[in-house]
Amino acid sequence: MEALNEIIEEYETYLDLEGKSPNTIRMYSYYVRRYLEWGGELKARSALRFLAKLRREGYSNKSLNLVVQALRSYFRFEGYDEEAEKLRPPKVPKSLPKSLTREEVRKILSVIPPTRKRDRLIFLLLYGAGLRVSELCNLKKSDVDFERSLIIVRGGKGAKDRVVPIPAFLLEGIKTYLETRDDDSEYLIVEDRRERKDKLSPKTVWYLLKKYGDKAGIRVTPHMLRHSFATHMLENGVDIRAIQELLGHSNLSTTQIYTKVTVEHLRKAQEKARLIEGLIGK
Structure with a gap:
């Protein structure tokens, strides 16, 4: 147990030096600890068996995705980059962020x-x-x-x-x-x-x-308010790169999901107006 605690402590230091948030460090170390206590090895096949176990316990694809990210990170920490690359996260259907109206x-x-x-x-x-x-x-x-x-x-x-x-x-x-x-x-x-x-x-x-x-x-x-901030800024014509800076997103692709939210909002407004249908009806 003492040896395991030392491994986790060193791994947490590694995550901290990588710039991971306290919440990410907590979640990653939790799943890595569970994996090692289960008897997991530094092999992708061993990790897949562990993931299958969690699946049987009722873990969703979204939760399994987080476990995969944690294990891949741990494998890299131990110098097993090739095994880390073999681990692929399950596909999680992307849902549009929920935002409030003004x-x-x-x-x-x-x-x-x-x-x-x-x-x-x-x-x-x-x-x-x-x-x-x-x-x-x-x-x-x-x-x-x-x-x-x-x-x-x-x-x-x-x-x-x-x-x-x-x-x-x-x-x-x-x-x-x-x-x-x-x-x-x-x-x-x-x-x-x-x-x-x-x-x-x-x-x-x-x-x-x-x-x-x-x-x-x-x-x-709290996150719905953050989503609302981004969506309403975009709807008001603010440049998406400015929104990216304000939100603190490192990748523009993360921010671009808000363009889908706005398009969906506009589509609903258009459907409600029924402009074309009104023309054809006459």
Whole structure:
């Protein structure tokens, strides 16, 4: 067991040096540990048997895909690149990201009381800056440039920093929220506890969005707000490469999925209008 712990610790250091996010490191090391405890070898055939076992346990293609990525990464860490290349992830059908309409965004914001300055700020930063929930929780006061109206998102996915301009009203919201604080925490947003002000947790963000979403009768998640940010920017004519920079995507292909969302939105609008059908009917 001690030897296994050492292997996992070294592997986690390798992932960290590669710039993987804490969540990715946690998931990869979990599956690699399970594989090694199962008796897995540094061979693609052994990995395939392990994947077959997980399939019988009810794992979906999406989950198996993550396991494959973890094992391929581990094989490379151990210097078995050829075996890593033999492992192919199962095909996962690509689904378009779900986004809210502008009216739905307005409706949810309307049910967050103006007195809940922190909660409104959380919602507006997720939607208005397109942040991931982990990026939101890790923001520090020093990451806000009040002079230039922007925030610096440090160590996003792939450990890349990026700059996101924010509108004046959102900057004002940050100032107003900070004025309500009487703690010395370095984090921009903290847990709302009287006894201490801890760093905001993703669990709290999910809870708040569910609470206000239920109140508005709309399902909403942190990622849906990020998707909505990207989709609405594209619909407003913002260049896709600018959106790529704002989202912190390393590959343009990742951002281009939003063009499909917009096309789908336009198709539905066109079908609703029934312009051609109206002409032919006459």
